[in-house]
Amino acid sequence: xxxxxxxxxxxxxxxxxxxxxxxxxxxxxxxxxxxxxxxxxxxxxxxxxxxxxxxxxxxxxxxxxxxxxxxxxxxxxxxxxxxxxxxxxxxxxxxxxxxxxxxxxxxxxxxxxxxxxxxxxxxxxxxxxxxxxxxxxxxxxxxxxxxxxxxxxxxxxxxxxxxxxxxxxxxxxxxxxxxxxxxxxxxxxxxxxxxxxxxxxxxxxxxxxxxxxxxxxxxxxxxxxxxxxxxxxxxxxxxxxxxxxxxxx
Amino acid sequence: xxxxxxxxxxxxxxxxxxxxxxxxxxxxxxxxxxxxxxxxxxxxxxxxxxxxxxxxxxxxxxxxxxxxxxxxxxxxxxxxxxxxxxxxxxxxxxxxxxxxxxxxxxxxxxxxxxxxxxxx
Numbered sequence: 001x002x003x004x005x006x007x008x009x010x011x012x013x014x015x016x017x018x019x020x021x022x023x024x025x026x027x028x029x030x031x032x033x034x035x036x037x038x039x040x041x042x043x044x045x046x047x048x049x050x051x052x053x054x055x056x057x058x059x060x061x062x063x064x065x066x067x068x069x070x071x072x073x074x075x076x077x078x079x080x081x082x083x084x085x086x087x088x089x090x091x092x093x094x095x096x097x098x099x100x101x102x103x104x105x106x107x108x109x110x111x112x113x114x115x116x117x118x119x120x121x122x123x124x125x126x127x128x129x130x131x132x133x134x135x136x137x138x139x140x141x142x143x144x145x146x147x148x149x150x151x152x153x154x155x156x157x158x159x160x161x162x163x164x165x166x167x168x169x170x171x172x173x174x175x176x177x178x179x180x181x182x183x184x185x186x187x188x189x190x191x192x193x194x195x196x197x198x199x200x201x202x203x204x205x206x207x208x209x210x211x212x213x214x215x216x217x218x219x220x221x222x223x224x225x226x227x228x229x230x231x232x233x234x235x236x237x238x239x240x241x242x243x244x245x246x247x248x249x
Numbered sequence: 250x251x252x253x254x255x256x257x258x259x260x261x262x263x264x265x266x267x268x269x270x271x272x273x274x275x276x277x278x279x280x281x282x283x284x285x286x287x288x289x290x291x292x293x294x295x296x297x298x299x300x301x302x303x304x305x306x307x308x309x310x311x312x313x314x315x316x317x318x319x320x321x322x323x324x325x326x327x328x329x330x331x332x333x334x335x336x337x338x339x340x341x342x343x344x345x346x347x348x349x350x351x352x353x354x355x356x357x358x359x360x361x362x363x364x365x366x367x368x369x
Contacts, residue, residue, distance in 0.1 A: 156345075163320055163342075163349035164356075171316035171353070175309060228305050 004188035008112055008181070029116070032108045036098045065093065069234060076238035080245050087127065091120060092234040099180065099226030103219065112180040114173060121173035124237045132244035143247040172236055176229050183222045190215045313353035321346010
């Protein structure tokens, strides 16, 4: 049976140099990140170059993605949240395109590594902290002190709120990473059933039709998950940014 | 000279053009605000609408709970190591982390939508 984990292995393509004894290498992960960025760039530049009043296909995709993210921000973080449109749009497009590229056979799924999703989640977390303290100063701590709580349980509540705040980047990153990892392993396992059963002769070939149908269905599901996880990541980013913009709520 | 005059005329027409353009922009802004104004503003800050499918929702809830417990356990462990009060830091912070996880889940499920709001 083919190793279902093999697809997530990091392979070195070229060594760029050494920093402090650590090798800085261009890996397959970096290659697919670059492909993702170039793909987004091509999509958006290609989509916006025509500037037609009646949009063509590419322009429609570019406009739809803009409208979608703008609507998401407006509905969760309000008008002030639009300041963070570039951040949210970049995160959404990067995750969406990386997820979809990862669905193509023989490609590498960038978002199936927790180091990538954790870096993205920490970026959001630190942005929330920096912007919250910049905008509200020490008033940002109001986020941890809910209104209308009796004074004798307030210390406990503050501890719980701080822990809940600190757990955000973990759940934010683990969700995307685990979804992509689990989905790709499931696909690989069912696909290997097809080849295993197919090798068993005539009955095996009939038997193999079942996992093959499942793989087709799973691919459709994974396409949904690829979009959904990008959306969930973006909307959680908006909710967290909303806390930085109005901590008193 | 002729060039100058032409430029002046150009300036005049340009400012007129800018005026009409800004008027058009203002009208467009008003129409956009009308189109998506009130309903969007009303739901600002609500997190209960954030999950479009049951699968993603279920997964989100479970990670929220686990993340709270993990953070609590890590802080407890670090305090134990740092202050040498083992096992009290772990006990207290694991329980606090569990509470934080439950708070996270309630918020993610939309039972209570933020700090300071009582569960409905």
